[in-house]
Amino acid sequence: MTRRKPSSVMRLLLVVGLLLSPMLSGCATTGAMDTSAGKAKNVILFIGDGMGPSHFGAAWFYSTRVLGKNLRMVEVMNAGHTAYLVNDTADAIVAESAAAAGQIATGRRMTKGSVSMAADGKTPVQTIMEIGRHKGLATGLVTSSEITDATPAVFASHVSHRSDEASVAEQELRMRVEVLMGGGKQFFLPEISAGKRKDGRNLLDEAEASGYAVVSDAEELTAATGPKILGLFNMGNMAYEIDRGATSEPSLAEMTAKTLSVLSRNSKGFFAMIEGGRIDHAAHQNDAAGTIRDILAFDEAIGVAVDFARRNPDTLVVVTADHETAGMALFGDSREQLETALTAIQRAKASFEVISKAFGKSPTAEKIKEKVEEYLGIQINEGEARTVANDTIRKLDPANRSNPYLHTLAFVLRPYLCVGWIGQMHTASPLFAFGMGPGSERIKGLLHNTQLFDVIKAAME
The missing domain is CATH 1.10.60 (Diphtheria Toxin Repressor; domain 2)
Incomplete structure (x- = not known):
């Protein structure tokens, strides 16, 4: 391949262009009528870990110019409402996942590394998933990283530091979350079984005894019927989407489809959080192709939810990110x-x-x-x-x-x-938040990410 010279165009101007282009071009994409009035029976929250506006822009350009199709996320934008989001925490301007996602989950400013705990590190703070549980909603957590990692953890557990993933695993099961899917099997198994639990407990056996269908690959997931599913598809994180073809793991879209199928059986509705967890990891490694492919996998999962919401208009779909990772930006002098x-x-x-x-x-x-x-x-x-x-x-x-x-x-x-890329760390970049369905009209202007908790809570009331 012929080597091309680096562009001399200033990155800042190009990033601004990236922020605006997807939204402006989206105006030509057909959107459904906004049905935001009323109460949400179901809530589907999507969190693209590390996905900033420029990551979105890169994936949008790739999808439209190379694959010839728009992103399903754009449908949510056009059918509903969009806001900019800031995410500074109680002790930092640049957020990490536990604090940032914890603020969405609790509506309170969190401290670095804590999992839905007050500043004293001892007092649990109620989460939106726990509120949903008290209302009789079914619940689900899905991620392409470890199910015990920071973002899923903050919705169903309370620990002083995110590194205590063995406790997170126990608490997620104790909360009786109907659907748990992702990687992280090592935190459900004792050391004698190649796991990382030091208490000798085998949580897979305990989960099975309490009524969970425990599955470990895409074929078993397809066959599972519920009413409770624990899907652990890797000892650690699930594979990057670009590498998934060499594995037996399900896609994020497949996990999402099964989750909605199981949870929608509850007549009172459900709350589900679905995370594109490996977007962040690919961005930390400055892996452009890996980042874009995981965003596209995340987008396919959003498409599953959009189709569900069109069939069930009492469903609120919210898409956002916890933080931005590594300052990814496309550049170029010409088309x-x-x-x-x-x-x-x-x-x-x-x-x-x-x-x-x-x-x-x-x-x-x-x-x-x-x-x-x-x-x-x-x-x-x-x-x-x-x-x-x-x-x-x-x-x-x-x-x-x-x-x-x-x-x-x-x-x-x-x-x-x-x-x-500006580096391999998180940044303080503002984020997108967009939603469609009952309650999405509150997603507008510039919000702090703690306010997404208020948006979802109000829609559920």
Whole structure:
């Protein structure tokens, strides 16, 4: 592939363009009549972990220009209401997932790392899912990361720090959440069974004894009938969408469809939180193709919910993010350059996670060149490969769980993919929130993410 020169266009102006283009172009997309008045019997909350406006813009451009179709998220925008969202926490301007998602779940400002706990670290704060449970609603939590990870955890558990995932697993089952799906099987199993529980308990056996259908792959999920399902499809996080074809894991859309099928049997309605959890992880690694593919998988799940809501107009669908990760931005001097780059993204066969494993320890420049061409279809030069090779000696950054040399790889790939990153950490970027259905009329203007709790609570009353 011919190497292209980096763009000289200022990133700031391009990001502004990204923010506006999807919304303006969406005006040409047919939207349904807004049916926001009345009470919501069902609530489906989608959280794209780490998905900022520029991530959305990149996925929208990719979907419309390469795949030839609009995002289902745009349907929600056109059929309902949209707001900008800020998410600063009790102790930080730049939020991490436990505090940020916890603010959506509780309506209170949270502190870093705490899971739906007051500032003293000892007092539980009631969550919107617990309120729904008290109203007799069925409940569900679905994610492509670990079901015990911060975002799902804040809706159904209370622990002083998000790292206590073994306690989160126990509490999610104790709350009797009807549908739990994602990765994280290790926190349900004792150490003797290759798990991470130090108390010797096997929560899978306990869940089965209490009426859960426990499933571990897509085929078993299809066959499961409920009324309660515990789907744990990986010991750790589920596979990135770009890598999922080599596994037996279900897609986020398939998990969403099963969740809605099970929960909708409750005559009083339901509350479900569905997370695109691996968007954040791919962005931390500065993996453009991995990020976009996981956003598209998230969007397919939203499409399942939109179709359900059109059949059941007493359903509130809300789509948002907990925070933005890594400052992803498309850039380019011309339509031709950008479309060539988007096509290059389409050729990617694997995530940076898979590619980094293929590099192995202390890879040579030649091996890096070989693997980049094999997995990404891009021919980098010797100097670029050497730049990456020289950086592989750096250790894993515990702050963002990403290999620093992957940021170097992403920098080397900039002229080929026309995607830039400011780093590998979270940012304070404002976010989108949009919704359709009863109560969505309250989603407007500039909101703090604690106010999404109020929006959902009011719709349920």
